[in-house]
Amino acid sequence: MNLIPRPDTLAGGQPSAAPLYREVQLRITRALAAGEWKPGEAIPSESRLATDFGVSIGTIRRAIDELVAGRILVRQQGRGTFVATHTEDRTLFYFFHVVGKDGSQEFPVSELLGFRKERAGPDDESQLGIPRGSRVARVRNLLKLGGRPVVLDDITVTTERFPRIDEATFRNREGTIYGLYQARYGVNVVRISERLSAAHPPAEIASILGMRSSQPALHIRRVAYSYNDSPVEYRRSWINTSDHEYLSDLWKTAAR
């Protein structure tokens, strides 16, 4: 029956008690993080990976299953398995949770309001896990729904991960911001964590959102992560919830 005993190591690294498919998964994730297979591209076929890694095709499928569930990879029968991109409309609402109070999901229109480079503050440092005084880029971006301003994003990223980033890069992009990160910097956002609270917006922001400063707004602090849970973006948002809501619907979006 050709039962080869499973080696304790697969990559020649430190020994491990983890199952084989986890090791395979880890190697695939590392290859993704290293940019070996780029977003939109197909990764090698399952049978190819099986021979390359010296495991059965079932083990490869098992390893890929979770990456597909986590929207890191996308399978297509008859074609192959592809690195997920942020260019598809479907994936947008996976990271964009603002919907109309009537339940309508609308495509936001983006407008760049500001760009500058400076030193990170203590909040940025802790959220992004970066050294003191790191150089960061700050972007102020407005999202309009139905022609009216609804969401104001203040985005912070490190110039280390996004070298030579500038205003034109943001202004001339096609598609979403995460699509830009992916296509131009090889940074693939695969997960976000958001903390919401209600507060009065600062006067400047209230003005942009067309509300009075005495009106309540939704405030969100978001950290976006790439592979291996490494944080890549810190975003503070204000949302005018007069006509819109934040939708938190765990399993509708994920696989059931």
Add this chain to the structure above:
Amino acid sequence: MNLIPRPDTLAGGQPSAAPLYREVQLRITRALAAGEWKPGEAIPSESRLATDFGVSIGTIRRAIDELVAGRILVRQQGRGTFVATHTEDRTLFYFFHVVGKDGSQEFPVSELLGFRKERAGPDDESQLGIPRGSRVARVRNLLKLGGRPVVLDDITVTTERFPRIDEATFRNREGTIYGLYQARYGVNVVRISERLSAAHPPAEIASILGMRSSQPALHIRRVAYSYNDSPVEYRRSWINTSDHEYLSDLWKTAAR
């Protein structure tokens, strides 16, 4: 090799193009909805289900996989597969998303503030998908964190699904409200959908939460679903976000 062609029907019902594991999954879900296996109990072993359904054990595992991912079932190696309960602390934070601004996850203390029965309003009817003028029970419940009031829930359920429900039922319960639904009424909440907005709380609610009515609060409209996406509870909540936040962290809680 004993290759039996797959029948188009498994239960003798209408024909189907769905894969076999989906049909098995559907039958398991139906059995759960019918209360055939109760929360906390073990469902039959995989090998037993395989012979019962006349499919391979691999197909059974495939069918159960998604139910486990959706927290409907819980596998335990060496013991069996169990219907998930709302009595475990782990599962609490799957439905309770309020955390301290310092990130601390605290166990809320519940206090019943009110109970009454009346006719459903239009909002209740549409959210719960019930006929006009249905009889509903309304519960007002306060959640305290660190001894201070933080969350006020106004809960609406139908007396049809929760017969003979009364104030004492809620007051004398042990554990969570969803645990009560499960243990006493066989209603198993497996998914919630929440819509968040920022607003000024009504004076009465602000007073309960120890805030001024001019302060912003987080307002949440939640619909809780049982098996087969059938809505069972409509809940309107107000949250004082002075010291707490709403955490939306898709993949930390789900399987990666």
Add this chain to the structure above:
DNA sequence: TTCGATTTGTTCGTATGTATT
């Protein structure tokens, strides 16, 4: 249009490992 090669999707079966009782 047809056909064949390729790739993922489904189902089956078997063997063995590990945890529980």
Add this chain to the structure above:
DNA sequence: TAATACATACGAACAAATCGA
């Protein structure tokens, strides 16, 4: 210790989708 139940890994066969010759 033995029996039971889930976990991992392998392999095989066929179905279904895709794509190019």
